[in-house]
Amino acid sequence: MYQVYPRSFADSDGDGFGDLRGIIDHLDHIASLGADVLWLSPIFVSPQDDNGYDIADYQAIDPMFGTLDDVDELVDAVHVRGMKLIMDLVVNHTSDEHPWFQESRDPASPKRDWYIWRPEPLNWGSFFGGSAWEQDPASGEYYLHLFSRKQPDLNWENPEVRQAVYAMMRWWVDRGVDGFRMDVINLISKTWPLEDGVQHPGEPYSFEIERVANGPRLAEYLEEMNREVGITERELFTVGEMVACGLDHAREYTSREHDRLGMVFTFEHVSLDHAGGKLSPVPLHLPDLKKNLARWQEGLAGEGWNSLYFENHDQPRSVSRFGDDSPEHRVASAKALATVLHLHQGTPYVYQGQEIGMTNAGFTRIDQYRDIEALGMHRQATEAGVPEEQVLAGLGAMGRDNARTPIPWTAEGGFTTGTPWLPLNATTASINVADDVADPDGVFEHYRRLIALRHDREVVQLGTFELLLPDHEALWVFTRTLGDERLLVIANMSSHLAGVPMGELPSIADAELLLSSVHPGTDLQTLQPWEARVYELRA
Numbered sequence: 001m002y003q004v005y006p007r008s009f010a011d012s013d014g015d016g017f018g019d020l021r022g023i024i025d026h027l028d029h030i031a032s033l034g035a036d037v038l039w040l041s042p043i044f045v046s047p048q049d050d051n052g053y054d055i056a057d058y059q060a061i062d063p064m065f066g067t068l069d070d071v072d073e074l075v076d077a078v079h080v081r082g083m084k085l086i087m088d089l090v091v092n093h094t095s096d097e098h099p100w101f102q103e104s105r106d107p108a109s110p111k112r113d114w115y116i117w118r119p120e121p122l123n124w125g126s127f128f129g130g131s132a133w134e135q136d137p138a139s140g141e142y143y144l145h146l147f148s149r150k151q152p153d154l155n156w157e158n159p160e161v162r163q164a165v166y167a168m169m170r171w172w173v174d175r176g177v178d179g180f181r182m183d184v185i186n187l188i189s190k191t192w193p194l195e196d197g198v199q200h201p202g203e204p205y206s207f208e209i210e211r212v213a214n215g216p217r218l219a220e221y222l223e224e225m226n227r228e229v230g231i232t233e234r235e236l237f238t239v240g241e242m243v244a245c246g247l248d249h250a251r252e253y254t255s256r257e258h259d260r261l262g263m264v265f266t267f268e269h270v271s272l273d274h275a276g277g278k279l280s281p282v283p284l285h286l287p288d289l290k291k292n293l294a295r296w297q298e299g300l301a302g303e304g305w306n307s308l309y310f311e312n313h314d315q316p317r318s319v320s321r322f323g324d325d326s327p328e329h330r331v332a333s334a335k336a337l338a339t340v341l342h343l344h345q346g347t348p349y350v351y352q353g354q355e356i357g358m359t360n361a362g363f364t365r366i367d368q369y370r371d372i373e374a375l376g377m378h379r380q381a382t383e384a385g386v387p388e389e390q391v392l393a394g395l396g397a398m399g400r401d402n403a404r405t406p407i408p409w410t411a412e413g414g415f416t417t418g419t420p421w422l423p424l425n426a427t428t429a430s431i432n433v434a435d436d437v438a439d440p441d442g443v444f445e446h447y448r449r450l451i452a453l454r455h456d457r458e459v460v461q462l463g464t465f466e467l468l469l470p471d472h473e474a475l476w477v478f479t480r481t482l483g484d485e486r487l488l489v490i491a492n493m494s495s496h497l498a499g500v501p502m503g504e505l506p507s508i509a510d511a512e513l514l515l516s517s518v519h520p521g522t523d524l525q526t527l528q529p530w531e532a533r534v535y536e537l538r539a
């Protein structure tokens with residue numbers, strides 16, 4: 001899967017925002033990587049309060065991105081290249097500017113019940129800071145918005161809402177799209193009756209995610225959606241973004257026994273380094289990450305399907321977060337991270353720019369940020385007395401704009417002829433698509449080989465997984481086994497040399513080296529910084 005975040009991908013008309021024509025012009029970049037599916041973040045009409053995750057018309061394209069004709073052309077261009085195209089389905093909430101919500105504001109309207117209204121607010125906090133309940137002057141009542149106040153939650157209890165969503169999905173499928181990435185889909189069923197949550201002393205709101213996630217009717221809604229849209233029947237691709245989703249939920253919603261979701265997209269592994277809150281990141285303890293992924297590998301084996309990702313438009317750049325983004329180690333660490341991730345079982349996701357090892361934005365002032373989450377967190381934390389340097393350090397490490405800077409196509413930029421909506425990275429002269437793609441030892445070429453290996457070898461797709469040396473602080477070692485095929489993956493996830501305890505690993509005598517992240521030495525006694533190797537072991 002290759003994810004495109006359209007506003008930052010490629011600008012064809014010089015307005016500073018990426019657009020559909022820009023994607024069409026650069027499709028060969030994605031195809032040459034070997035991607036099978038392209039996921040487009042939202043391109044629909046939107047006030048852009050949350051960069052398009054606040055939709056005012058599901059069946060029209062925001063003029064900043066282009067037209068429906070451009071979408072039709074993109075669908076064809078994707079299909080001609082043997083790929084599939086999936087759309088972002090954002091139906092936990094709409095924009096407050098959606099006509100459905102505008103009608104709903106009138107208590108006498110038949111659409112009043114399409115959203116969630118109460119005479120008095122509950123004590124719930126929203127994901128973006130502040131209360132999750134907003135008073136509407138039209139009636140004096142409060143509506144629920146789990147995200148910004150411009151993202152009112154739809155009331156999925158109402159069958160008309162569900163049918164309207166399914167009709168919209170069918171319309172897109174008839175237009176040629178191959179499936180959907182479903183935004184926070186496990187929030188659509190709430191636990192009724194809605195009640196105040198437990199509030200911790202000193203905290204302005206309650207944040208009990210279990211009141212709003214994985215509600216009692218979720219399975220029913222997903223099965224109904226599957227039936228009504230013909231998801232299984234038409235072999236459509238679905239991935240459900242699931243916050244607060246553990247292994248049990250993942251199994252429940254992706255097991256082949258039911259027609260619910262094709263796969264989940266989960267968060268445990270990207271929460272390990274900010275357990276105390278996104279603004280207080282702690283250094284990653286490698287064994288935690290290895291063991292977490294291993295637990296999901298074992299827990300879903302034969303019983304569900306997971307997405308494999310280190311980056312998307314909500315996460316910082318992985319080479320800055322889990323790797324080493326210094327000039328000396330950036331390329332090798334990007335390749336080592338790619339190697340371990342792509343050799344797990346599941347569907348690997350490459351987020352635009354990851355394939356050339358892009359780094360974090362490097363912002364140091366709040367006026368450089370555009371993201372509603374970053375601005376909200378900054379306001380809330382500084383009001384609560386957190387020193388500004390601390391807030392900026394947190395955002396610098398974890399803020400969502402880190403991954404939203406425009407793609408540097410060339411050393412000069414090449415994203416737009418105008419002024420980009422968010423500055424390009426200061427490193428563009430040295431980290432850009434043209435230079436990386438031309439380098440046979442570049443990050444792109446390494447991703448291309450990993451993807452080719454997965455396409456060629458069933459053991460990568462389906463082999464069972466075993467983590468070795470789970471507590472080792474620098475080495476990430478595992479095997480994949482299918483019948484008599486067996487792969488050994490061994491990576492030094494540190495910026496120093498690492499000795500390998502050969503006696504504790506399967507013998508690599510006669511093994512074939514399939515891939516490595518740096519030019520390998522002759523033996524395996526000592527690995528270079530960020531050296532990752534994939535061996536095929538003899539049975």
Ligand code: ISL
Binds near residue numbers: 050183184243314400
């Ligand atoms: O990134 C996050 C984890 O801290 C959350 O901010 C994020 O909002 C959450 O993971 C859900 O994400 C999805 O829904 C949001 C939208 O802002 C995100 O971009 C989207 O991926 C609301 O639609």
